[in-house]
Amino acid sequence: MTTTAAESTDQAESALLDQHKQFLSETQPAADILALNESAIQRFEVLKFPYRKHEMYTFVNTKDITAAPYVFSYGASVAEDFIKKHVYPGCEKSVLVLVDGVYRENLSDISGTSVRLMPIVEALSQADIKSYLESTVANENDVFACINSAFLNHGLMIDVPEKTQSESPLQILHVSTGSPAGKVTTLPRVLVRLGVMAELKLIVKYAGVQGNYFVNSVLDVLVGEDAGVAFTQIQQDNGDAWHCSKNRIVLDRNSRFHASNASYGNKLTRHHYEVHLKETGAELWLNGVSVLTDEEQVHNFVRIHHAAPHCVSNQQFKNIVDDHSRSSIDGTVIVNEGAQLTVSDQLINNLMLSDNAHADNKPNLMIFADDVKCTHGATIGQINEDQLFYLKTRGLSTKIAKELLTKSFADSLIQTIAFPAVVEDLENTLLKKLES
Amino acid sequence: MLEIKDVRAGFDGTEIIKGITLSVKKGEVHAIMGPNGSGKSTLAKILSGHPSYEVMSGEVTLDGQNLLEMEPEKRALKGVFMGFQYPVEIPGVNNAEFLRMAYNAKRIHEGQEELDPLDFDEILTEKMKVLGMEQKYKDRSLNEGFSGGEKKKNEILQMAILEPKLAVLDETDSGLDIDALRVVANGVNKLRNENNALILITHYQRLLEYIQPDFVHVLSQGKIIKSGEKGLALELEAQGYDWLTTTH
Structure with missing residues (x-):
């Protein structure tokens, strides 16, 4: 008997709904979190799994990650050596380790920071957090983020008190343990809130012990007035894994979020950035670099909402695709009515090293104000002859010269990352992929 | 050292150089002058091995070896240096690191050990001082955001580091103000000795006030129409290229 794509999607959706019922009966959530879980699953029923031509997944085939069964993993044991290997120098006393989405205090150390931790389940007693999370679920358009909220149970909230700064960056290490048997899904959830004039240097790294996992992560960052975040996200999952991460950033008056993404690729990686420049004077920098070989994939989906005047957003992406790899960037900047004097730039550069590689770009601007300065552009090219x-006229062989040029293409973005230890690591590992 | 024999060459099937013969011995400086479109840059391109340029007939040898058969990097390792008219910008490639890679490629070719960054830095610092270049150029990306003069100085710096047997400088003087020209010319003069040779390709006589050539050749429509000593450049300056092109 054969099943059509639509039938298998229906089956997958009903399997997930069954799973959700079981989840609620097993975890018996408290009233606040139960309400959130339930409204998220209702939202899921509206959104449904993406079908082939879904506008948000034009370049992404989600067949593997939507297929049932759903087996959720909540933190097997991890060797300490694995953790050590993935903690950046300088973050030893400012690291939070989440294994399969569950915060592990014994593996973490935040003695070198002034941040405060709290389970999201408890943070829901605060009215502003509760209403924020409710509104994100009600307005959620990303079905995978919606699933994360529907099964939200282990999330962690990080509070950065007002007017505090830390010398060393805070690292969040997401470890997925994977499975030798079938696909397991993990649902990391972190919410970061910065008080007025707080400063945070934040490194988020995803790593996997073994393959066969689907990490479906959501990060919310609420940046208070005049606060600033220097942010780097490193996707270094096992090659035999799937990765979806949604980062939702809300920027208050005169706040800053400077982000760099580095992706190693795997079976499928999809980054979703939803940024709200909510109040005047907010500033976003968003850089992304991916280096892909074999059949690896990395897709970026970016929506930036300029809701207030005098805000700045600047994006630059660089992708290197070799062999049969694929990358895509679907990025839209929305300048709302009244968001006058917006400055927004978006530039996407792709370097193709193989005839079989694929790079899709969809830069987009939607402008509803009349006094703004916005640019966008995309290039696709080979090595510059x-x-x-x-x-070569300086004595470098073709092989060395090509390596130098491909590395430099990516390195010019890597070098903008604010953390020297991360830059060094990426130069030694991510760029290593370009050596034949 | 360098023997060019009846070379015809061009670009995309069009013949631009129509039979050039030239002999350059060690210790000599040859200036090649000529109006725009006369084939000066094409000559530089074929000597350095640019893949878009094609040699249709004739031969070029360096110390008896067929230069035209060699890849550009092999020519470089054999001691040919090309100073570009328009040096390319390569963002993300650190200038000092690039210079060390080029220097080490040559050392490996000569059977010597590579130099580590610290030892190389001493050499680099010294050469930059000689050229009057600010140390900040070490840390910048190769030619990225450099002014025209800075790019040309960086070419001469590379020449100073690589110490070539034969340097071909393609319009190194164009676009330079007089101060930058003086720095570039002084740098070149310091690198001259009885064992190396230099081909200066230029449109203007001005450079030759600072770098005294042994021979001057005038190129027009792909041929050398007149050769002489340095006085020829002054005649050209006074009378213009028309003086030669109409009488030949």
Whole structure:
């Protein structure tokens, strides 16, 4: 007997609904979180799993990650050596480890920071957090983030008190343990709130012990007035894994969020950035770099909402695709009515190293104000022959010269990352992928 | 050292150089002058091995070896240096690191050990001082955001580091103000010795006030129409290229 795509999607959806009933009966959530779980699953029923031509998934085939069964994993044991290997130098006393989405105090150390931790379940007693999370569920358009909220149980809230700064960056290490048997799903959830004039340096790293997992993560960052975040996210999952992460950033008056994403790729990675420049004077920088070989995939979906005047958003993405790999960027900047004097730039550069590789770009601007300065552009190219010739006339072999040029293409973005330890690691590992 | 024999060459099937013969011995400086479109840059391109340029006939040898058969990097390792008219910008490639890679490629070719960054830095610092270049150029990306003069100085710095047997400088003087020109010319003069040779390709006589050539050749429509000593450049300056092109 054969099943059509629509039938298998229906089956997957009903399997997830069954799973949700079981989840509620097993975890018996308290009233606040139960309400959130329930409204999220109702939202899921509206959104449904993406079908082939869904506008948000034009370039992404989600067949593997939506297929039932759903087996949720909540934190097997992890060797300490694995953790040590993935904690950046300088973050030893400012690291939070989440294993399969569950915060592990014994593996974490935040003695070097002034942040405060609290389970999201408890944070829901605060009216502003409760109403924020309710509104995100009600307005959720990302079905995977919706699933994360429907099964939200282990989330962690990080409070950065007003006017505090930490010398060393805070690292959040998401470890997925994977499975030798079938696909397991993990649902990491973190909410970060910065008080007025607080400063946070934040590194988020995803790593996997073994493959066969689907990490479906959501990060909310609420940046208070005049506060600033220097943020780097490193996707270094096992190659035999799937990754969806949604980062939702809300920027208050005169606040800053400077983000860099580095992706190693795997079976499928999809980053979703939803940024709200909510009040005047807010500023967003968003850089992304991915280096892909074999059949790896990385897709970026970006929506930036300029809701107030005098805000700035600046995006730059660089992708290197080799072999049969695929990348895509679907990025829209929405300048709302009244968001006058917005400055917004978006630039996407792709370097193709193989005829079989694929890079899709969809830069988009929606402007409803009349006094703004917005640019967007995308390039797709091969190695620049003039640059190659120049290097060869200086005695470098074709192989070395090509490596230098491909590395430099990515390195120019990597070097903008604010953390030297991360830059060094990416130069030694991510760029290593370009060596034949 | 360098023997160019009846070379015809061009671009995309069009013949631009129509039979050039030139002999350059060690210790000599040759200036090649000529109006725009005369084939000066094409000559530089074929000597350095640019893949878009094609040699249709003739031969070029360096110390008896067929230069035209060699890849650009092999020519470089054999001691040919090309100073570009328009040096390319390569964002993300650190200038000092690039210079060390080029220097080490040559050392490995000569059977010597590579230099580590610290030892190389001493050499680099010294050469930059000689050229009057600010140390900040070490940390910048290769030619990225450099002014025209800075790019040309960076070419001469590379020449100073690589110490070539034969340097071909393609319009190194164009676009330079007089101060930058003086720095570039002084740098070149300091690198001259009886064992190396230099081909200066230029549109203007001005550079030759600072770098005294042994021979001047005038190129027009792909041929050398007149060769002489340095006085020829002054005649050209006074009378213009028309003086030669109409009488030949």
